[in-house]
Amino acid sequence: MADDPDQRPLVLLDGMSLAFRAFFALPTDIATSEGLVTNALHGFAAMLISLVRSQNPRALVTAFDLSGGTFRDAMTEDYKGGRAETPPEIGHQFDLIRGLCEVLHIPVLGVTGFEADDVLATLATWGRDEKMPVVVVTGDRDAFQLVEDPYVKVLYNRRGVSDYSLYDESGIFERCGIEASRYPLLAALRGDTSDNLPGVPGVGEKTAAKLFATYHDMDDLFAHLGDLTPKLRENLATYEQRARNNEQVMLLVRDVPLEFTLDTVTLGGWDRGEVDAFFDRFEMNQMRTRFAQLMKEGLLGTGAGAASPSKVPATTPKAPAKMATVVASPASVLSSASPVIAYRNDRAAVLDGATNTVALVDLDVLIEALATVAPCGHDLKELYRIGAERDRVMKEPADDTAIMAFLLDANSGRYELGDVAHRFLDEPIVTSAPSLFDSTSSDDTLLYEVALIARLREHLRAEIATWELGHVYEQIELPLVMVLGLMEARGIAVDATLLRTIAKEFTEEVASLDREIQKVAGHDFKVNSPQQLQVVLFDEMGLKAVKKIKSGYSTDASSLEAIQDEHVIIPLILRYREVEKLRGTYGAPLIDAVKPDGRIHATFHQMVARTGRLSSDGPNLHNIPVRSQEGRRLRYAFRPSEGWELAVSDYNQIELRILAHLSQDSGLLSAFASGEDVHRTIAGSVFGVPSDEITPEQREQAKAVSYGLAYGMEAYGLSQRLGVPVSFAKEVMDKYFTGFPSLRSYMD
Amino acid sequence: MATATGPQRQAAERQAMNSGIQGLAADIFKSALVRLDRTLRSEQLQARLILQVHDEVLVEAPPQEKTAVEAVMRDALTNAAHLSVPLEVTLHWGENWAAAKG
Numbered sequence: 001m002a003d004d005p006d007q008r009p010l011v012l013l014d015g016m017s018l019a020f021r022a023f024f025a026l027p028t029d030i031a032t033s034e035g036l037v038t039n040a041l042h043g044f045a046a047m048l049i050s051l052v053r054s055q056n057p058r059a060l061v062t063a064f065d066l067s068g069g070t071f072r073d074a075m076t077e078d079y080k081g082g083r084a085e086t087p088p089e090i091g092h093q094f095d096l097i098r099g100l101c102e103v104l105h106i107p108v109l110g111v112t113g114f115e116a117d118d119v120l121a122t123l124a125t126w127g128r129d130e131k132m133p134v135v136v137v138t139g140d141r142d143a144f145q146l147v148e149d150p151y152v153k154v155l156y157n158r159r160g161v162s163d164y165s166l167y168d169e170s171g172i173f174e175r176c177g178i179e180a181s182r183y184p185l186l187a188a189l190r191g192d193t194s195d196n197l198p199g200v201p202g203v204g205e206k207t208a209a210k211l212f213a214t215y216h217d218m219d220d221l222f223a224h225l226g227d228l229t230p231k232l233r234e235n236l237a238t239y240e241q242r243a244r245n246n247e248q249v250m251l252l253v254r255d256v257p258l259e260f261t262l263d264t265v266t267l268g269g270w271d272r273g274e275v276d277a278f279f280d281r282f283e284m285n286q287m288r289t290r291f292a293q294l295m296k297e298g299l300l301g302t303g304a305g306a307a308s309p310s311k312v313p314a315t316t317p318k319a320p321a322k323m324a325t326v327v328a329s330p331a332s333v334l335s336s337a338s339p340v341i342a343y344r345n346d347r348a349a350v351l352d353g354a355t356n357t358v359a360l361v362d363l364d365v366l367i368e369a370l371a372t373v374a375p376c377g378h379d380l381k382e383l384y385r386i387g388a389e390r391d392r393v394m395k396e397p398a399d400d401t402a403i404m405a406f407l408l409d410a411n412s413g414r415y416e417l418g419d420v421a422h423r424f425l426d427e428p429i430v431t432s433a434p435s436l437f438d439s440t441s442s443d444d445t446l447l448y449e450v451a452l453i454a455r456l457r458e459h460l461r462a463e464i465a466t467w468e469l470g471h472v473y474e475q476i477e478l479p480l481v482m483v484l485g486l487m488e489a490r491g492i493a494v495d496a497t498l499l500r501t502i503a504k505e506f507t508e509e510v511a512s513l514d515r516e517i518q519k520v521a522g523h524d525f526k527v528n529s530p531q532q533l534q535v536v537l538f539d540e541m542g543l544k545a546v547k548k549i550k551s552g553y554s555t556d557a558s559s560l561e562a563i564q565d566e567h568v569i570i571p572l573i574l575r576y577r578e579v580e581k582l583r584g585t586y587g588a589p590l591i592d593a594v595k596p597d598g599r600i601h602a603t604f605h606q607m608v609a610r611t612g613r614l615s616s617d618g619p620n621l622h623n624i625p626v627r628s629q630e631g632r633r634l635r636y637a638f639r640p641s642e643g644w645e646l647a648v649s650d651y652n653q654i655e656l657r658i659l660a661h662l663s664q665d666s667g668l669l670s671a672f673a674s675g676e677d678v679h680r681t682i683a684g685s686v687f688g689v690p691s692d693e694i695t696p697e698q699r700e701q702a703k704a705v706s707y708g709l710a711y712g713m714e715a716y717g718l719s720q721r722l723g724v725p726v727s728f729a730k731e732v733m734d735k736y737f738t739g740f741p742s743l744r745s746y747m748d
Numbered sequence: 749m750a751t752a753t754g755p756q757r758q759a760a761e762r763q764a765m766n767s768g769i770q771g772l773a774a775d776i777f778k779s780a781l782v783r784l785d786r787t788l789r790s791e792q793l794q795a796r797l798i799l800q801v802h803d804e805v806l807v808e809a810p811p812q813e814k815t816a817v818e819a820v821m822r823d824a825l826t827n828a829a830h831l832s833v834p835l836e837v838t839l840h841w842g843e844n845w846a847a848a849k850g
Contacts, residue, residue, distance in 0.1 A: 476778045483785040483797070492798045492806070495844075604800075612774035614800060621801050635846035638799075640808035647814075648848040649821050649839040650803040654776065658769050661831035672833035 009153075010127050010262070011057035012120045014138035015064040015108065018157060019044055019097055021139045023090045025160035032283045040093040045100060045287045046426075047137075050162060052299050053427055054448075055135055055155075059265045060106045061123060063116035064098065070115050072249050096282065103278045104291075104300065105269040107260065114256045117142055121252035124152050126262050135166070141187070142195075142250060147172050147180035162422075177209030185212050188246035197246055200239040202231065218244055268301020275303075290426055324351055324451065330359035334369040338398035340457060341366060341377045342449035349446035351454055358450060360443055367392045374398035378417045378453050381606070384485025396482050401453055403477050404460035406607040407469050415607050421452050424459055477606065484604040484614075491599035498637040499591050506583035506630075513576040520569045527576060530555050543567055582630050585623065590634075593619045600638075653678060656706050663746035667739060679703040685739035686732070705736045709747065776829045780805065784824035793817060806845065814841065 022043025030039040051057070101108045109119050120136055120143065127134035128151045136143050139157040147154050149169045156165045165171070172180040189208040191199025203211075215221040222240055225233045236243070272295060279288035294300050333339060336352035343349070348366040351358040367387045376399035377383065387394045405412075405420040412423065421427035464473050517527050521540070525532045534552045537543045545553035546562045553559075557574070564570040593600045602616040616622055625631030640646040651657075656678070660668035671681040676691070683702035684691035701722060708718045719729035737744040777800065784805065785797045795809030795817045805825065809817040818839060825837045842848030 472775060476775055476782060479782045479786070480778050483781050486785065487797060487799065490796055490798050492808075602799075611770045612778070613770070614774075614778070616801070621799065624801075626802065632846050632849075635849065636844050638845035639843065644808050644810050645814060645841050645843065646845060646848045647807045647809060647817060647821060647839060647841050648845065649805045649807075649825060649837050651776075651825065652836040652838055654773055654803065654835070655769055657831060657833045657835065658772050658776075660833050662769065662772070664832065669832055 007133065008056050008058040009133040009135045010123070010265070011051060011055050011060045012123050012134060012136045013051075013060065013062040014116055014120060014136070014140055014143070015044075015062040015097060015101075016094070016116055017139040018047055018137065019090070019094060021157050021159065022047065023087070023093065028089050036092075036282070037089040038093065038096065038282050038284070040090055041096040041100065041282065042284065042287065044097045045284070045291070046162075047157075048100075048104075049290055049294060049426060051137060051155075052294055053425075056299065057135070057267065058132075059267055061265060062098075062101050062106055062108045063119040063123075064094065064108060064110045065116045066110040066112050070113055071253075072115070100278065103270060103274045105267075105303070107265060109258065109260060111256050111258065114253060118253040118256045119258065121146055121254045122256040122258060123262070125254040128152050130262060132262070137164075141183075141192075142252060144172050144176065144180055145183040145250075145252060176205065178212055182212060182217075184247050184250040185217065187250050188218075188243050191246065192250070195249075197249060198242070199246065200235050200243055202235045207232070218247060266301060267299075268303050270295070270300065270303035272303055324356045324358040324447075326447070327357045327359050330361045330365065333357055333359040334361070334365070335373060338374050338376050340450055340454045341375045341383075342446050342453055343377075343383065344442055344446060347442060347446060349443075349450040351450045353454055358447060360446065364390070367394065370394040376400070376453065376457050378402050378420070378449075378456070379415065381481050381485040381488070381604075384482045385488045388486050388489035394482070396479050399457050399461070400478055400481050401456040401460055402607065403481060404464055404473065405456075407473055407477060408460065408463050408467065410612075413608075417449060417452060421456060424463075425452070425455055427452065480606060484606060488601055488603060491595065491597070491601035493599050493639045493641055494590075494594055495637045495639055496591065496594050496598065499594070499634075502630075502633055502637065503583065503587035503591060506579055506587045509579045510576065510583055513572055513579065517569060517572050517576060520572065527573065528580070533573070537569070541567060541569070543570075579630075582625075586619070586634055590619055653706075659706075659709060659743070659746075663740075663743045665740045665742035665746070668743065679706065682706060682736075682739075686735045688735075688739075701732050702736070705733055708733075709736075709743070772829075776835070777803070777805075780825045780828035783828060784821060787820050787824055788817070791816070791820065793820070795820075804849070806848075 019040050023040035026039040026043045028037050028039050030042050031037045048060075051060075098108050109123075110116065111119055117138075117140060120138070124134045124136055124146045128148055131151060133150075134152045135155050136146055136152065137155045137157065139159075141156070143154050143156075144167065146152050147167055147169055154167045154172075156167060157163070158165060165175075167175065167180075169180050172178075172183065176183060176186060178186045186205065186208045189200050189203045189211070190205045191197050199208075211221060215224060222236070225236055228236070272292075275291060275295070276288055279285070279291065291300075295303060327333060330350065332355070333350050333352045336354060340351040340353060341348055343363055343366065346363045347360065348363050349358055349360055350366060350369075363386070367383070367390065370387065371393055372395065374395040375383075375397055377397070378400065379402035380397050380400050384394060401420060402415040402417075405415050405424065409423070412419070418427070464470055514527055518524055521536045525536055527533065531551065533555045537555065538545045538553050543563060543566055545559070547554035547556075547559045555573075557577070560570050560574055564574065590600070593602075595601055600619065600621075602621050603618045605615045605617070608615050624634050638646075656668075657672060660672055667685055668682070671678050671685070674681060677699075679699050679702055680691045680694050683694045683699045686702050686705070687694065687698050704718060704721050708714075708721065715726055715730040715733055718733065719726040722729060781797065781800055784807070788795055788797060788807070793809070793813050793816060795807055795813050797805070797807050799806035805821070807817060807821060818841075821839060822837055826835045829835065840848045
């Protein structure tokens with residue numbers, strides 16, 4: 001990933017196999033207005049973009065099969081005969097993909113009598129001999145045999161357009177259980193359905209790998225059939241010729257005659273006008289923009305022609321063009337104004353955008369430097385927690401690209417770097433292991449990530465400004481990142497003995513309720529089994545079920561609450577479930593959450609709730625019941641540090657005050673301005689009596705409406721809450737709105 | 749392939765949500781936390797913000813700092829936003845969360 005061009009790989013594309021993957025990944029309704037299906041072209045173009053961005057290639061070469069047979073046809077009876085009929089919508093797209101490569105000046109090779117695989121094998125071998133890094137991109141496992149450390153890797157497309165694994169020798173061994181160079185042996189026994197090559201019956205990939213862990217090659221294997229189990233021996237003996245033949249078929253040819261040399265192959269040489277015209281012709285505006293960006297960034301080499309009169313929207317992301325230079329001495333980078341940082345475990349990359357230099361340092365060194373400089377990173381909360389755990393004081397963050405992404409798109413729910421880069425920069429998603437980065441060093445990963453964060457920062461900053469989210473970002477969400485990290489590190493002290501006592505009480509109460517319920521039922525049964533409970537309640541006791549479900553009658557909370565006055569067993573069951581839930585959530589789990597320092601360190605989430613509220617887990621402290629006796633009992637166990645005291649503060653009627661502010665209703669505003677009991681004042685207006693004549697009941701009704709409005713409650717909800725008929729609730733609400741007319745227009 | 753409207757729509761939704769009651773309440777809380785933690789740190793108090801759950805903010809402090817901390821907390825919370833009506837807070841001390849809840 002350094003700037004030295006010799007480290008950039010030659011990227012070899014298996015055009016046919018990638019075209020098929022693209023075709024099956026995208027719907028065929030991707031088409032021009034004339035109805036020309038272009039889904040594979042779209043997918044292939046998207047693959048090119050992600051390859052260029054992730055691999056930073058020195059050059060790209062594509063190989064295609066030519067029509068007509070290959071030498072392999074003579075070797076087997078029905079080679080590739082079992083392949084499903086080629087779908088009619090793909091044939092013409094091979095030409096479109098060739099056309100795309102041509103306008104981009106990516107060489108397209110094909111040699112009569114050979115497969116694209118053989119061409120790639122030949123090029124990869126040449127590259128290896130020149131000590132040049134090579135990445136073969138394909139959806140065909142045959143290419144695994146080409147992998148050779150340290151030069152040749154295979155970027156295997158598992159499916160779709162963005163699900164890749166990058167394999168080096170250890171990666172192939174991990175995946176297949178055999179060395180890359182001996183892969184054809186394994187494939188020969190296993191067979192290959194996509195090439196219609198049957199293998200040896202009863203021998204799968206695992207067995208084949210085991211056999212060739214013991215035996216060196218086919219000769220060695222067949223010389224030792226006597227050592228094998230009878231069944232295996234018989235199958236191998238029967239199909240010996242097939243296995244040996246398969247091996248020959250699967251061995252790729254590394255010396256295909258090519259009128260092509262590697263010396264001259266580079267990126268670039270395109271004409272911008274031609275590229276734009278190509279995308280215009282196939283009505284691919286987004287691709288046009290994205291390739292324009294690649295050309296602008298220099299990632300496709302250099303070419304002719306300025307941008308043609310632009311259809312390119314003004315929002316094209318501006319990203320730095322080049323990978324940064326890695327410097328040996330981190331001092332200047334660490335003291336730059338607001339460095340971009342990425343870290344994993346105890347290693348960090350720090351990028352100074354001004355000089356485009358990057359340093360790799362221990363995490364401790366970075367944390368120390370952050371005493372004086374403010375970092376830009378992705379999801380920095382954890383770093384602040386780690387810093388605080390190591391007793392370091394750090395500056396507030398200068399930028400957090402995860403938080404920016406959350407503000408811009410609170411619905412997506414995923415803010416990992418890969419997801420955000422994919423969403424905002426069209427980077428390939430790298431999620432599942434083994435991933436693109438498995439076999440590269442972690443330093444390379446950090447350098448990639450830090451460059452990505454720098455690009456994201458620039459892009460997202462502009463978006464934040466466009467959507468006028470600057471205030472909420474800079475004043476609230478961004479500094480909160482550090483506050484939450486510090487809160488996590490601090491934790492809260494608990495009385496573990498008391499927690500254990502409470503857990504025991506929960507367990508005992510559950511057991512006693514369990515016994516009591518069975519006693520009332522008159523026989524043993526599993527109270528927590530809905531099926532058995534149905535039988536007891538509705539068949540044996542003859543209680544009236546309120547809700548029918550697929551498997552009989554519902555025993556969920558609302559169904560039971562509706563009949564809780566019918567029989568003494570119902571309240572017992574409801575209580576049983578309540579305590580059982582408390583036991584499960586705040587019994588043992590809360591005790592387990594106590595760390596050796598005697599404190600509970602919950603994790604706080606800033607980017608979860610769409611309302612912007614904070615949440616917590618490990619444990620979820622937000623679910624401790626607010627009002628119940630048990631909730632109160634649990635809160636006794638949360639304490640200040642030894643010898644200290646605890647202050648708890650909350651807002652009075654905050655929702656109602658916000659409602660007054662937003663609606664600007666003069667009655668509500670003056671109710672708060674008077675400084676008197678606000679619910680009483682409101683009730684006075686609603687019921688049209690002086691506030692000192694308001695009954696407690698009226699006050700309660702007005703209060704309920706106030707909160708109901710703040711949470712969007714309607715007459716039905718209010719009637720439930722107050723235990724009054726819906727018509728009466730409606731009447732109270734109408735009176736309320738009459739008393740506070742501006743409120744109604746705000747709510748509407 | 750028209751994804752361009754996605755983020756735009758969502759950003760617009762975020763603005764709408766932000767202006768709603770729940771969104772504004774959440775922003776006031778978060779703003780209060782930031783102000784509170786910053787001030788406790790800058791005034792070099794030992795007291796520290798340790799928890800925010802629902803509408804409650806928890807701070808632990810050594811006894812000698814109680815007066816100062818209470819002033820900082822009230823200031824941070826009541827000035828977290830400037831609405832047309834004043835923000836009011838309740839604050840209690842205690843030897844555990846239940847007791848301090850009042």
